[in-house]
Amino acid sequence: MTPIESERQQPETSRLFKDDTRFALGRIAVFQYLSVGVFLLLITGFWVLQVRDHEANSELAERNRIKTVPLHAPRGKILDRDGRVIVDNHQAFEVRLTRENLKPEHIEPIAAGLHLDPDDLRARLKRFKSRPNYIPITIKQELTPGELSFVESHRDAQTFPELDLVQTQARLYPRNGLAAHVIGYVGEVSEQELNSSDFAKYSQGDIVGKFGLERQYNDILTGVDGQRRVVVDSVGRERQVLENLDPTPGNNLQLTLDLDLQAVAELAMDGKRGAVVALDPRTGEVLAMVSRPAFDPNAFATRIRASDWKELTTDPYTPLMNRAIQAQFAPGSTFKPLVTMAALETGTIDPSFSVHCGGGATFYGHFFRCDEKHGGLNLHGAIVHSCDTYFYTVGNKVGIDKLAEYAEMVGYGKKTGIDLPGEAEGLMPSSKWKLRTQREKWYAGETISVAIGQGAVLQTPIQLASIIGGLAIGGSWYKPHLVKSAARPDPVRRAEFRSDDLTTVISGMYGVVNEGGTGGSAAVPGLDICGKTGTAQRVSLTLAKSGKVGAELAKENGWFVGFAPRDNPEIVVAALWENVGHGYAAAPIVRDVIKAYFDKKIRMTESKPPSLALMKTSPLAVAH
Amino acid sequence: MELLLNRYRNLTVLLVAILAQLVLLAYQVKSNGEVRLIRVWAVTAVTPLARVIEGGRSSAAHFFSDYFVLLDVREENKRLKKDLDRISMENQYLRTELDTADRAQSLAIFQSHSPSKMVAAHVIGNGTGTGARVVIIDRGSTSGVQKGMAVITPAGIVGKVVDVYPVSSFVLLITDPTFGAGVISQKNRVHGTLKGQGHSTVQVEYVQNEEKVDQGEFFYTSGDDRIFPKGLPVGEATVVRQGRGEKEIYLTPSGFQNGLEEVLIITEGVHVAIPEVPSTNQQVHLQDPPPPEPGAPQAVTPAQNGPVSDADRIVDRYRKIGEAEKHVYGERAVIPNFNVNPDEMKKKDDEKKSDPVKKQ
Numbered sequence: 001m002t003p004i005e006s007e008r009q010q011p012e013t014s015r016l017f018k019d020d021t022r023f024a025l026g027r028i029a030v031f032q033y034l035s036v037g038v039f040l041l042l043i044t045g046f047w048v049l050q051v052r053d054h055e056a057n058s059e060l061a062e063r064n065r066i067k068t069v070p071l072h073a074p075r076g077k078i079l080d081r082d083g084r085v086i087v088d089n090h091q092a093f094e095v096r097l098t099r100e101n102l103k104p105e106h107i108e109p110i111a112a113g114l115h116l117d118p119d120d121l122r123a124r125l126k127r128f129k130s131r132p133n134y135i136p137i138t139i140k141q142e143l144t145p146g147e148l149s150f151v152e153s154h155r156d157a158q159t160f161p162e163l164d165l166v167q168t169q170a171r172l173y174p175r176n177g178l179a180a181h182v183i184g185y186v187g188e189v190s191e192q193e194l195n196s197s198d199f200a201k202y203s204q205g206d207i208v209g210k211f212g213l214e215r216q217y218n219d220i221l222t223g224v225d226g227q228r229r230v231v232v233d234s235v236g237r238e239r240q241v242l243e244n245l246d247p248t249p250g251n252n253l254q255l256t257l258d259l260d261l262q263a264v265a266e267l268a269m270d271g272k273r274g275a276v277v278a279l280d281p282r283t284g285e286v287l288a289m290v291s292r293p294a295f296d297p298n299a300f301a302t303r304i305r306a307s308d309w310k311e312l313t314t315d316p317y318t319p320l321m322n323r324a325i326q327a328q329f330a331p332g333s334t335f336k337p338l339v340t341m342a343a344l345e346t347g348t349i350d351p352s353f354s355v356h357c358g359g360g361a362t363f364y365g366h367f368f369r370c371d372e373k374h375g376g377l378n379l380h381g382a383i384v385h386s387c388d389t390y391f392y393t394v395g396n397k398v399g400i401d402k403l404a405e406y407a408e409m410v411g412y413g414k415k416t417g418i419d420l421p422g423e424a425e426g427l428m429p430s431s432k433w434k435l436r437t438q439r440e441k442w443y444a445g446e447t448i449s450v451a452i453g454q455g456a457v458l459q460t461p462i463q464l465a466s467i468i469g470g471l472a473i474g475g476s477w478y479k480p481h482l483v484k485s486a487a488r489p490d491p492v493r494r495a496e497f498r499s500d501d502l503t504t505v506i507s508g509m510y511g512v513v514n515e516g517g518t519g520g521s522a523a524v525p526g527l528d529i530c531g532k533t534g535t536a537q538r539v540s541l542t543l544a545k546s547g548k549v550g551a552e553l554a555k556e557n558g559w560f561v562g563f564a565p566r567d568n569p570e571i572v573v574a575a576l577w578e579n580v581g582h583g584y585a586a587a588p589i590v591r592d593v594i595k596a597y598f599d600k601k602i603r604m605t606e607s608k609p610p611s612l613a614l615m616k617t618s619p620l621a622v623a624h
Numbered sequence: 625m626e627l628l629l630n631r632y633r634n635l636t637v638l639l640v641a642i643l644a645q646l647v648l649l650a651y652q653v654k655s656n657g658e659v660r661l662i663r664v665w666a667v668t669a670v671t672p673l674a675r676v677i678e679g680g681r682s683s684a685a686h687f688f689s690d691y692f693v694l695l696d697v698r699e700e701n702k703r704l705k706k707d708l709d710r711i712s713m714e715n716q717y718l719r720t721e722l723d724t725a726d727r728a729q730s731l732a733i734f735q736s737h738s739p740s741k742m743v744a745a746h747v748i749g750n751g752t753g754t755g756a757r758v759v760i761i762d763r764g765s766t767s768g769v770q771k772g773m774a775v776i777t778p779a780g781i782v783g784k785v786v787d788v789y790p791v792s793s794f795v796l797l798i799t800d801p802t803f804g805a806g807v808i809s810q811k812n813r814v815h816g817t818l819k820g821q822g823h824s825t826v827q828v829e830y831v832q833n834e835e836k837v838d839q840g841e842f843f844y845t846s847g848d849d850r851i852f853p854k855g856l857p858v859g860e861a862t863v864v865r866q867g868r869g870e871k872e873i874y875l876t877p878s879g880f881q882n883g884l885e886e887v888l889i890i891t892e893g894v895h896v897a898i899p900e901v902p903s904t905n906q907q908v909h910l911q912d913p914p915p916p917e918p919g920a921p922q923a924v925t926p927a928q929n930g931p932v933s934d935a936d937r938i939v940d941r942y943r944k945i946g947e948a949e950k951h952v953y954g955e956r957a958v959i960p961n962f963n964v965n966p967d968e969m970k971k972k973d974d975e976k977k978s979d980p981v982k983k984q
Contacts, residue, residue, distance in 0.1 A: 149849045
C-alpha cells in the first residue's frame with residue numbers, strides 16, 4: 001500500500017474501531033451497574049439479616065426445638081403400722097445426656113464434673129448403644145448442688161454435648177441401713193429382668209424395685225409416668241408447653257412393722273452380726289425385722305458405683321443377705337421345746353421323767369457332753385437349765401422320725417411364706433431325708449445331736465419366731481407378713497396338742513427367764529417373759545480345734561427366743577447373734593424389744609380416752 | 625493477561641470482592657457458626673463515615689447559628705463556654721487518668737496476691753443487640769486465653785470466655801440469661817447455682833426453702849462448676865424470700881461495681897477458702913486480700929444435712945433415751961424405760977449440774 005492509500009484508509013479504520021469500543025464500553029457499563037446493584041442488594045440483605053434483625057433472627061433460630069420431658073411418677077411411700085413414714089420421696093434432679101454431639105474427649109470432664117467413675121460412664125453409654133443418639137439417657141440421679149452448678153454452667157451446645165436436668169422424685173431411705181433388708185431398694189431395670197415376664201412392661205432405664213419389699217410390691221408402689229412436650233430454646237429453657245400429661249403416683253404401702261420396736265431392735269443389734277425378728281403370733285404380723293451387717297439403700301437409689309457394689313458382694317460378712325429369713329444355722333437348745341412337745345405328745349415321757357446329768361452321757365459308744373453337771377433333773381428343770389444330757393436321753397427315746405414328724409408339724413424345714421423374696425427353707429433331717437439325699441441309712445447315734453438342735457437341723461430366725469409363737473398361742477401358726485391387711489388372717493396350720501403338754505413347755509420357758517435359768521437377762525419385773533436360749537456350733541468341734549477356721553468363726557452362735565405375756569402372748573421375738581459364744585448373750589436384745597412393745601402399749605393406753613384405756617390394759621399396768 | 629485485567633478491571637474487582645465475601649463467610653461458618661465478625665466489621669466500617677457526616681452537619685449548623693443570631697454576644701459566650709468546656713474536659717481527663725491509674729494499680733496488686741495465674745485485659749467493645757450480655761476484650765489465643773476461662777475483676781466474677789480469636793475474645797457476662805456458675809453463701813455455706821437474668825441482678829437457684837440464707841449475706845464461687853476457682857466474690861444477696869419449692873435469692877454482682885474497663889482472665893485457677901467475715905469494703909479487700917484459711921478444704925463442698933424420714937427421727941429418740949438412761953441396747957446392764965422424755969431428763973440433769981444446792 002502507498003502512503004496516499006494509507007492516509008485515505010486510516011480515518012475509515014479509526015472510525016470503525018471507535019464505534020466498536022463505544023459499543024463495548026456501553027455494554028460493560030450496563031453490566032457493571034447491574035452488578036453493583038446486585039452487590040448492594042446482597043450487602044443490604046446481609047445487613048438486614050445479620051445486623052438490623054439479628055436479635056429477632058436469633059430468637060427465631062433458638063425457638064425451633066420441641067422436646068419431650070419425662071415426668072417421673074413418685075413411688076408410693078412405705079409406712080409403718082401407725083402410718084409413720086419409713087421410706088419417703090424427695091425432690092431431686094437427674095441429668096440426661098444426649099449423645100448426638102458426644103465425643104470421646106467429653107467423657108472425662110463430664111465424669112469429673114458429676115463425680116462419676118469415667119469407666120462406669122463409658123460402660124453405661126455402651127449399654128445404651130442400641131438406643132438412638134437423639135434420645136437422652138440418664139447418667140446420674142440425685143445431683144448434689146455442686147453437680148447442678150456444673151450442668152448449668154456447661155450448657156454450651158458448641159463445646160459440650162447436651163446435658164438436661166430433669167426434676168424427679170428420688171427415694172429417701174432411713175439412714176444407717178434401718179430395715180434395709182426388709183425395705184430393699186430400687187434400681188434401674190437390668191437386661192435380664194427386662195427379659196422376664198415380671199418386668200415386661202418396663203423399658204431400658206426405668207427404675208424398679210430390686211430387693212426386699214420394693215421388689216415384692218413393685219407393681220403397687222410404681223406409678224405411671226407422665227410427660228411434657230415443650231418448645232425449648234438453645235439452652236434448654238422452656239418457651240412453650242405443647243402438652244402436659246400429669247404422672248400418677250404409686251400407691252402407699254402400710255406395713256405391719258412398728259417403728260418403735262424396729263428402732264430398738266436396730267439399736268440393740270448395732271455393731272453385732274445376726275438378726276432379730278419380732279412377730280405378733282396371733283396374726284403373723286411382723287413387728288420388727290433386723291439383719292446386720294446392713295447396707296445403705298440410699299446408695300442404690302443414686303445408682304451404686306461398680307466399685308461399691310463389688311465391695312458389698314465380696315464382703316465376707318455378706319451385708320446384702322437378709323439374715324432374718326436367709327441365715328440357716330443349727331438351732332441349738334432353742335430346738336428343745338419341740339423335742340419336749342414330741343416326747344410328751346407321743347407319750348414317750350411325762351413331765352416327771354428324770355435324768356441324772358453328770359456332765360454328759362454315752363450313747364452308742366460315744367460320749368456326748370453337757371455344759372454342766374446338772375445332777376438329777378425332771379423335764380421342767382431340764383428346760384430351765386437347758387440340760388443336754390436330759391435331751392440326749394429324751395431324743396434317743398423319741399427317735400428321729402417322730403422328731404421330724406413333730407418338727408415339720410410346727411414348721412421346721414419349710415418356708416414360713418413371708419412376703420419377701422428369697423426366704424430359705426431350713427432343714428429337718430429324717431431317715432427318709434438321709435436316704436433320699438445321701439442314699440444312706442440313718443444311724444441312731446445321729447439323733448442324739450439332733451435332739452439338742454445340732455447335726456443336720458437348720459433354722460432361720462423367722463422360722464424360730466414363728467414356731468415358738470405358734471406353740472405359745474396353743475398350736476396355731478399364722479403366715480408371717482409385712483404388709484398390713486384389714487382382714488383378720490386365718491392360721492395356715494393347726495396342731496392338736498394337748499394343753500397340758502403346751503403348758504409344760506411354756507412353764508419351762510418361763511422358768512428359763514424367771515427361775516434362775518439360762519435366759520435370766522431377759523427378765524423384766526412385771527412382764528411374764530418366757531424364753532429359751534440356744535448355743536449352736538457353726539463348725540464341728542474337730543474343725544474348730546484344728547485351727548483351719550478363724551477364732552471368731554469357731555465361736556458358737558447365740559440364739560434367744562422369747563414371748564410375752566405367758567398367757568395369751570402378744571409378741572414373740574427371736575434373736576440370732578453370730579459367733580458370740582452363748583445364747584444368753586442374745587437375751588437382752590429380745591428383752592429390749594419386748595419392753596419397748598409393752599412400754600408403747602402403756603403410752604398408747606394413756607393417750608386414749610378412759611373408756612378405751614380400760615379395754616386395753618397391759619400386764620405391766622396391772623402389775624403397777 | 626494484563627490487558628484482560630485492565631479491560632475488565634471493574635468486573636474483576638467486583639468478582640474478587642464477592643469471592644472474598646464468600647470465603648470469609650465460609651470461614652466464619654466453619655470456625656464459629658456465629659455472625660459477630662461481620663457485625664463488628666460493618667459497625668467499624670460505618671462508624672468513620674457517620675463521624676464525618678455528623679461533623680459536617682454540626683459545623684454547618686454552628687456557622688449559620690453564629691453568623692445570623694447575636695453575633696457579638698454569642699462570640700463572647702462562646703469563648704467563655706469554650707474555656708469552661710476545656711477546663712471540664714481537662715478535669716475529666718485528669719480524673720479518668722487517676723481512676724485508670726488506681727484501677728491498674730488495684731489490678732496489679734490483686735494479680736500479684738492471687739494464687740491463680742491471670743492475664744489482664746481491656747474491654748474494647750460491647751456485643752451488639754439488646755439482649756446480648758457479651759463484651760469484647762483485647763486478649764486472645766496469642767495471650768493464652770482459651771474458651772471457658774473465667775473472667776473476673778478484683779471485686780468479683782464477671783463472666784467466662786465464650787469465643788477466642790488471636791488478639792481478642794468474647795466474654796459472656798454473668799448477667800446473661802444463659803450463664804450458670806456454682807456459688808456458696810459465706811455465712812451459712814449454702815450451695816446454689818448462679819443464673820443470669822438479663823439485667824443487673826443475678827439469681828441463685830436450687831436452694832431449698834429449708835436452707836438458711838440471710839439478706840445481705842455474701843456469695844462466693846464454690847468451684848463446683850469447674851470454671852471459677854472456689855472463693856471468688858460473686859455478690860451480695862439483696863433479696864431473699866421463700867419461693868415455690870425453692871428459695872428466691874437475688875444478688876447484686878460485685879464484679880461490676882467499679883465499672884468494666886479492665887478485667888482479668890484466669891488462665892490457671894487455684895481454689896481458695898471462703899473468708900469467714902463479709903468484706904464490707906471491696907477496695908480494702910482489693911488492697912489486701914485475705915490469706916487462705918489454714919487447713920480448710922480447697923474445693924470440696926461441706927457435708928449436707930439431707931432430708932430425714934420419720935424412721936430416722938424415731939431412732940434418734942430411742943438413742944437419746946438410751947443415753948439419758950445410760951442404757952446400752954442389747955446389753956445386760958439396766959432395764960430401760962422407754963416412756964421417759966429424754967429431753968426433760970437431760971434438762972433436769974443440766975439443772976442439777978448448774979445448781980449445786982439442788983444437787984445436794
